[in-house]
Amino acid sequence: MSRDDATMNERDESTDLDSPAADATPAVVAARTADEPPDTTEIRELAAAAGYAVVGSVTQRREEDPTYDLGRGKAEELMRLAADTDAEAVIYDGSLSPGQTFSLGDLLPTGTAVIDRPRLVLELFADAADSRAADRQLELARLRYELPRLREAVARDAAEDVRLQPEGDSRVLDVEKRIESAERALDEISGDRAARRTERRDAGFDLVALAGYTNAGKSTLARRLADDVADAEPEDAPTDLAAALSVGGRPFETLSTTTRRATLGGRRALLTDTVGFLDGLPHESLRSFRTTTEAVRRADCALLVVDASDEPDALRRKLRASLTAVEATDGPVIPVFSKSDEVSADGLAAAVEAYEAAVAELDAGDAPVVDSLLSPIPVSARDESGLADLTEAVADALPTATATVEASNGGDAQAALSWAYDRGVVAAVDYDGETVTVDLAGRPEVVAEAERRLTGAVGEAADGGE
Ligand SMILES: Nc1nc2c(ncn2[C@@H]2O[C@H](COP(=O)(O)OP(=O)(O)OP(=O)(O)O)[C@@H](O)[C@H]2O)c(=O)[nH]1
Ligand SMILES: [Mg+2]
Structure with a gap:
């Protein structure tokens, strides 16, 4: 696969991902990006994980176009590439407004699905939901995504047929009702979780949560630190570390918060693993994954897990995306550099430098970041290095x-x-x-x-x- 550039459309003869399954849906990736050269690695990985075979790509560097997001000429190139490659879907690396989604759909060959990044993530989530809370959260995120698009569809139909009334459309009302009901169910789950946190604290447990970008190594670290499974949800959550370390790193491996017992620097802790964050997810999607946010915000101490083996650019981008996870926490946040076994001492020093520069940038910018985010603790779940330093730091940070x-x-x-x-x-x-x-x-x-x-x-x- 050759790299895309600002003006290139290409048909992929092969991809550097594992060969797609025979039943994979052929798809073209499209992106409007400021990066030079444009980097479509992550969207391709997400597409592959969701069951698409990427057969080509179109990228462009320019301001957003109100109609297609891409400029008109580029959108037409996308249409031709989709036709030439018999793509069944266009996967758009970004959020499209409902209007843009429909305009692009109208332009593309009939039947080509338009899937923007949030929708692709919802498709991925659908494969991973494995508990009542995850199901509810997924349903809510999906309904919140669908509602404005449904309103757009209804408005378009009404524009074509004056007999139709967009107000009070029964499909819209139905989705609104389902959103309310999913929100109520989540309120209940969230109330139950809060009560459970109180009980656990009364029983003398410290509540520690792991947060971070998807694939950062949170679950593997949680399993490594754990004594045993306290109340895994689902009950059959994988506990075999060797198996976990051998998995290929599919995004959104974890969709349910899972809690395990761990003795950290002599403290009896309950360690909660959470859903990974991802760049480019709209706010309402994140809001739907409340049990993750609350587990982290209400913890006595939160670990922000950062993949030390990432390149500086990816590291900075992922840090930005996962920062909402550790905003407004009740307790201290400890930054952790995972997978340190994959980098040399020099590589680690470079990664720490890039990370600290990114934290300093954030501090100067929109997000107020505390000094405690500096000086990440390097660890490896694979060779166990750094784990003692980490557990000691956690014990020191816990209320005592x-x-x-x-x-x-x-x-x-x-x-x-x-x-x-x-x-x-x-x-x-x-x-x-x-x-x-x-x-x-x-x-x-x-x-x-x-x-x-x-x-x-x-x-x-x-x-x-x-
Ligand atoms: N080399 C190395 N690989 C690791 C280490 N920890 C995790 N990994 C690998 O990194 C990938 C992701 O690990 P997970 O623990 O599933 O990551 P996660 O943050 O829980 O991911 P999500 O649940 O998708 O958010 C897997 O392929 C792991 O085998 C480590 O210490 N060293
Ligand atoms: Mg996980």
């Missing part, structure tokens, strides 16, 4: 309180102590005759409750003695 409590030794103190052990906050115990001295360390609210119970035990013992 310490207390030393003296209690009179007895049944009440033992009950309080056992309560504290169950929640993982007992650092040391020292028995001295009638008294027991307990060093507590861990989640502040749990330490406070343990202290109350232990000193309560003192009080009750004293009361009992009178």
Whole structure:
């Protein structure tokens, strides 16, 4: 496959991706991009993962055209290429407005599907949805995508046939109703999740979440750090690390948030793996994937996983796209450089430099980024390097309180102590005759409750003695 350039249309004789399945749908990729040379690698990978065989491409560097996004001349070239290659779909690397989608569809050979980037991603998601929350979120994202396009279709029909009434069209009303119902279902799921987070914190667990671009290595890292599966959703989520490391890196491997137990620097944590981010997804699509956003925002500590083996340009682009994931978090964010086994020491230094420059750029620009995003911790799930540094950094970042409590030794103190052990906050115990001295360390609210119970035990013992 030769690289596209600003003026080139090409028919691909072969692609550098795995050979497409025999039943793959032939498709032409089109992109309007400022990059020089235009880079269609990611859209081709997404297309291949969604079951398309890319048979050609058209790219252009210019301002957006209101009718086709591409300029008219370029759109006509696209039409000819689609006809010549018998493409059944045009995959557009960007978001098309409903009007642009229809105009392009009208121009292309009859029956050619127009699939822009958000729609392609929805198709990919459809293959991966594997839980009730993922299904609901996917449905909502799809309906939100469809609604403006349906309104456009209804308006177009009405323009052609004056007897039709675009207002109150039953298909539009139906989609609106389904959006409301999916939103209600998600509110419920999100309420359940919030309640579950409270229960887990009360039980002494720290909540740690992994966020980052799709394919960054989040799930593999989560499996590597995990003790066991706490409440995988789906229940049969793959736990075999060797198998995970051998998978080819399909985008959107993970669509459900999966939570596992992990002991991180001595802390008992619940580690939540989340859906990967992707460049060029419209805001409403991201909004639909609320359980991911909430798991990260409400965590005690979030890990931003960045693929260290990416080229600087890709690294910068992906960082921008995944940043919304770590905005407005309650807890600190720790940047992690994954797949460090794939880069040399020099390569790693160059990647860190590119990453930190990108963070500094973001800081100066639209997104307020804190200093904590600098100095990523390099790790490898493959050779396990850096994992100790990472778990130590997480333990340091978690909310921590310490207390030393003296209690009179007895049944009440033992009950309080056992309560504290169950929640993982007992650092040391020292028995001295009638008294027991307990060093507590861990989640502040749990330490406070343990202290109350232990000193309560003192009080009750004293009361009992009178
Ligand atoms: N060399 C190397 N490859 C890794 C490492 N960690 C993950 N990978 C590979 O990177 C690819 C993506 O890994 P995943 O863990 O599925 O990535 P993810 O971020 O969960 O991806 P999504 O679920 O799609 O968002 C897989 O092919 C892994 O085998 C690592 O430490 N070293
Ligand atoms: Mg994953």
